[in-house]
Amino acid sequence: MKKTSKKKSRPSPKTGFPRRPGRAILARKKCDDLFELTNDLIQIFKPEGTLLDVNPSWKKVLDYSEEDLTTLTIFNIIHPRDKQESEEVFRAVFRDGKPRKLSVTLIKKTGGEVLIEGTVSSVVCKGRPTALRGIFWDVTRHKEYEELKDEFISTVSHELRTPLTVVREGVSQMRDGLAGEMTPDQNALLDMVLQNVDRLARIIEELLDVSKLEAGQVRIQRTLSNIVDVVRGVVENFRPVARRKNLEIHLLPEKEKIDIYIDREKIVQVLTNLINNAFKFTIEGHVKIHLRELEDFVECKVADTGRGISKLDLPKAFEKFRQFAKVVGPGEKGTGLGLSICKKLIQLHHGQVTIESLPMKGTVVTFLLPKYTPRELFKESITLALNKCQEDKSPLSVIIFDLVNFDVLKKDLGEKRAGWIVSRMERLLNESLRRAADVAIKDSKAILVILPDTKKENAYIVLGRLYQLLQEYLSREQRSPKIEIHSSVACFPEEADTIEKLLDQIYD
Amino acid sequence: MAKKILVIDDEPDILTMVAKRLDANRYTVVTAGSGEEGLAKAKQECPDLVFLDYIMPGMTGDEVLCRLKQDPETKKIPVIIFTAATKKMKVGEFQALGAAGCLFKPFTSDGLLGRIREVLGGEA
Numbered sequence: 001m002k003k004t005s006k007k008k009s010r011p012s013p014k015t016g017f018p019r020r021p022g023r024a025i026l027a028r029k030k031c032d033d034l035f036e037l038t039n040d041l042i043q044i045f046k047p048e049g050t051l052l053d054v055n056p057s058w059k060k061v062l063d064y065s066e067e068d069l070t071t072l073t074i075f076n077i078i079h080p081r082d083k084q085e086s087e088e089v090f091r092a093v094f095r096d097g098k099p100r101k102l103s104v105t106l107i108k109k110t111g112g113e114v115l116i117e118g119t120v121s122s123v124v125c126k127g128r129p130t131a132l133r134g135i136f137w138d139v140t141r142h143k144e145y146e147e148l149k150d151e152f153i154s155t156v157s158h159e160l161r162t163p164l165t166v167v168r169e170g171v172s173q174m175r176d177g178l179a180g181e182m183t184p185d186q187n188a189l190l191d192m193v194l195q196n197v198d199r200l201a202r203i204i205e206e207l208l209d210v211s212k213l214e215a216g217q218v219r220i221q222r223t224l225s226n227i228v229d230v231v232r233g234v235v236e237n238f239r240p241v242a243r244r245k246n247l248e249i250h251l252l253p254e255k256e257k258i259d260i261y262i263d264r265e266k267i268v269q270v271l272t273n274l275i276n277n278a279f280k281f282t283i284e285g286h287v288k289i290h291l292r293e294l295e296d297f298v299e300c301k302v303a304d305t306g307r308g309i310s311k312l313d314l315p316k317a318f319e320k321f322r323q324f325a326k327v328v329g330p331g332e333k334g335t336g337l338g339l340s341i342c343k344k345l346i347q348l349h350h351g352q353v354t355i356e357s358l359p360m361k362g363t364v365v366t367f368l369l370p371k372y373t374p375r376e377l378f379k380e381s382i383t384l385a386l387n388k389c390q391e392d393k394s395p396l397s398v399i400i401f402d403l404v405n406f407d408v409l410k411k412d413l414g415e416k417r418a419g420w421i422v423s424r425m426e427r428l429l430n431e432s433l434r435r436a437a438d439v440a441i442k443d444s445k446a447i448l449v450i451l452p453d454t455k456k457e458n459a460y461i462v463l464g465r466l467y468q469l470l471q472e473y474l475s476r477e478q479r480s481p482k483i484e485i486h487s488s489v490a491c492f493p494e495e496a497d498t499i500e501k502l503l504d505q506i507y508d
Numbered sequence: 509m510a511k512k513i514l515v516i517d518d519e520p521d522i523l524t525m526v527a528k529r530l531d532a533n534r535y536t537v538v539t540a541g542s543g544e545e546g547l548a549k550a551k552q553e554c555p556d557l558v559f560l561d562y563i564m565p566g567m568t569g570d571e572v573l574c575r576l577k578q579d580p581e582t583k584k585i586p587v588i589i590f591t592a593a594t595k596k597m598k599v600g601e602f603q604a605l606g607a608a609g610c611l612f613k614p615f616t617s618d619g620l621l622g623r624i625r626e627v628l629g630g631e632a
Contacts, residue, residue, distance in 0.1 A: 154593070158563055161592035162519055165614040169525040172617055178532050201614050 041116060041136040044123060047094040049073030052131055061138055063109040079105035079113065081393065089120055094129055097122050102134070115140045146215070153211045160204050168197045199335070206337040210320065213344040219384055220263035220348045222377055224443065227260050227267070227298055227369075228253045231289055234271040238287075241279055247286060249275075254292035261372040266345045273338040274302040274365050281363070282306030297351070297368040304364075309357040317355050318343045342367075374443030375503060381441055383499055385450045386492060396492040397459030399449040400506040401425070401470065404484040406445035419444065421483065425470055432469055448506075456491040463489055511628055512536040514555035516546030516572065517590065518564040522613075526559065529617055535624070543567025547575055550582045557628055559611075562591035570605060577606040586627045 035042060035055045041062075042055040051069050059065070062077065078086050082104040089100050099121035106114045118136030122129040173179060175190040182190065212218050235251045242249040271289075278287040285305025292299050309317060316322050321336040339355075346353045346367050357363040372380070382398060389396040403409065403422065410418040426447050429440035433449070440449045449466065451459055467487055474483050490496055490505040513535050515526050520541065527537045538553050540546035544567055550558060558576065562569035569589060576582045586608035602610045608627045611619060 158592045161613045162522070165592065166519070166521040166525055168614045169522075169529065169617070173525070173528060173532075176532075176617065178528060197614070 039137070040118070041134075041138065043074070043134045043136075044131050045074045045134070046131055047090045049075045061108075061114060062106060068109065077106050079107055081105075085393065090132055093120050093122050093132060097124070097129060102136075103139075113140070114138055115143055149211070149215060150217070153208060153215070157204070157208050161201075164197065164201055164204070168194070168201070171197065203335045203337070206335050206341060209341050210337055210344075213341065213348075218345075218348065220266055221439070221441070222261040222263055222349075222372065222380070223441070224259055224261055225264050227258050227262065227300070228256055228291060230262070230264055230267055231271060231291060231300065234268055234275060235289060237272070238275050238279065242287070245279060245282075247279065247282060247284070250286060250288045252288060252290045254290075258291065258293045258298055260298050260369060261377050262349060262369060266348065267369075270342045270345050270367070271300075271302070273342050277338055277365075278302055278304035278306065278363070281308075285362070294368075297370055299366060299368050301364055301366045303362060305362040308359040308361055308363055309355075310359050314355060314357055317357075318353070339365075374446065375507070377441070377443055378448050378506075379499060379503055381439070381448065381450060382502060385439075385452050386499060386502075389452050389492070392453070394453040395455050395494065397451045397454040397456060397462075397489060398491075398502065398506060399451070399459060399463050399466065399487060399489050400446055401429075401449070401466075402446040402486045402488075404486045409483060421477070422447065425473065428469060428473055429466055432466065454491075456489065456494050459489050459491060463487060510534055510536045511556040512538065512553060513557045513559060513624070514538045514540065514546065514549055514553060515559040515590075516540045516543065516549075516564075516569075517559075517561035518542060518566075519561070522561075526620070529620060530624075533621060543569070543572040546572055547582075550576060550585065551579070555585060557624060558585055558587045559590045560587050560607075562589050563593055573605050573607060588623055588627060 038055065039057050040055075041058040043051060043058055044053040045051045050073055054064075054069065059069075064072065064077075075083055075087075086102060086104055089102050092098075093100050099119050101118070102120050103115070103117040106116055108114060115138070116136040117139045118134060120132055120134045123131040123133050171190050171193045174182065175187060175194065209218075231253070232251055235249060238249055275287060275289070282304045283306070287305075288301075288303045290299075290301040290303070313322070318339050320340045322339075342365075343353050346369070349369050351367055351369040353365065353367040355363065355365050382396075386396055406418060406422075409421070413421075422442050422445060426440050426442040429447060429449060433440060438449070438451050440447055442448070449462075451462060454462070467485070470485060474485070477483070488506050490502050492502055496502040496505050513530055515523055515530075515537060517523050517526070517539075518541060523539045523541065527539055530537045538549055538555060540549045543564055546558070546560065547567075549555075560569050560572055569591070573587055573589070576585065576587060587606070589602045589607045589610040590613070591610060592613040609623055611623050
């Protein structure tokens with residue numbers, strides 16, 4: 001047998017003091033300290049629920065004593081509505097050893113609820129899983145803050161806009177002479193008040209936009225759009241401004257048709273903001289908008305010949321309340337929020353935005369929007385709906401209507417007409433969906449219907465109704481060749497427990 | 509004959525302002541300070557158009573709208589939702605409830621009068 005006497009601690013011959021403990025002992029002590037002192041809730045338990053050990057924070061937060069623990073199992077503490085999900089997670093971690101995230105409500109001894117989030121991993125002994133370890137933190141307070149913030153946003157919007165409406169309309173009526181005639185001096189003052197009321201209203205709108213974006217309340221809904229047309233629409237809106245300021249505005253698309261899945265409304269907001277900025281800071285010259293298609297992206301550049309931003313300030317351009325080109329004196333004033341909103345809206349599209357600028361030469365803002373395949377598009381929409389359903393622990397069903405002979409149709413009717421039929425069908429479906437959360441979205445030849453909180457049997461009832469509706473429409477259309485639709489249903493979590501499986505099932 | 513417009517809003521100052529503006533543009537104005545009063549006046553006065561505040565204490569705008577649309581006497585009167593709540597996304601929802609249009613606060617006089625003309629057509 002090997003001698004292990006070296007491990008015994010003898011005084012150091014150099015110093016005469018006891019030797020410092022070995023690394024292994026220190027590491028062990030660190031672990032013990034962490035277990036004892038951390039604010040996280042740590043519990044070690046068997047997959048069937050028996051509690052083996054919990055740390056002091058765990059006992060403190062949940063109010064259970066050492067004695068209670070001998071009679072309790074983990075499932076006595078987990079809220080009944082979370083029981084099934086937790087059981088599944090525990091089993092899965094124990095089976096494959098991969099740590100998994102878990103968010104559940106625990107019940108205190110006193111009956112109160114504690115919302116926790118964290119990771120469950122397996123405790124391995126001699127290469128085999130023997131127990132499970134959960135490390136959680138209390139997010140109850142955090143959730144409360146989030147709810148408060150949401151409430152704050154909607155209250156503020158209502159409470160600020162109402163008095164602002166009265167102020168605006170009152171001044172406006174005076175300006176229009178409804179309360180008696182005004183002198184030119186009085187009118188000039190009232191104009192100034194109106195301009196500033198409008199600016200205040202813009203700041204409130206944009207602040208709310210920022211709060212909503214930061215709170216993750218803004219979702220995008222992509223549709224296939226010709227981005228050249230979208231940009232052209234915005235550019236046309238700016239023609240009067242350009243004339244008034246004696247500036248030129250040019251749209252320079254590389255080609256006339258660039259189809260991409262975007263949230264039209266949000267991209268219009270981004271462009272309006274960027275072009276508005278360009279005009280605000282340009283006194284002479286032009287504003288040019290370039291558009292081109294790259295391999296995986298569509299690139300859009302808004303370039304002006306304006307005042308520019310210094311090298312020092314440039315990195316801060318997308319931060320909130322940053323206004324670098326501000327001038328003293330009259331003129332249009334910004335809110336300092338536009339660019340940060342643009343950046344967030346582009347990020348929602350999983351795109352990128354960059355800014356280049358030379359003082360006194362001009363500024364170029366470039367944004368890249370990724371091109372999506374139909375599968376990616378559907379995946380994004382389903383993911384959004386699924387996240388919501390997982391939060392509420394409700395099922396989700398999806399239906400897909402596929403135009404089997406789309407290629408024949410395209411050849412026969414032309415791409416535009418064939419595409420129009422799919423759009424028309426998408427609209428029909430959206431009109432007949434009864435709840436706000438249900439949506440139908442299309443790619444070039446298929447339409448996906450997402451039904452949150454819908455079980456498989458109910459999904460089939462909806463499918464029957466929608467299928468009949470589409471058949472009625474198609475029989476009215478009386479196309480030759482006849483349009484053939486194929487439909488399928490997939491349900492989460494009954495038939496597919498991951499998004500990829502769900503997609504595989506509807507694409508089969 | 510001048511068109512009659514019923515304005516329902518729980519903020520008295522807003523009622524005063526809107527009434528003044530509409531009056532100056534030769535519309536006949538009837539005002540109501542709550543949803544309940546609004547429903548009663550809609551039946552009594554048979555207005556050509558209703559401006560309805562969405563967020564009100566007591567009976568809320570959507571409830572008033574539903575009741576107006578359910579009642580055979582008032583269901584044909586076009587309703588414009590008048591709201592300080594969040595913009596954009598809501599437009600479709602209002603239309604789904606049966607509103608003829610919506611106007612977001614703070615509004616401009618052009619916005620207010622334009623919306624009325626869109627629904628009623630032509631001049632007052």
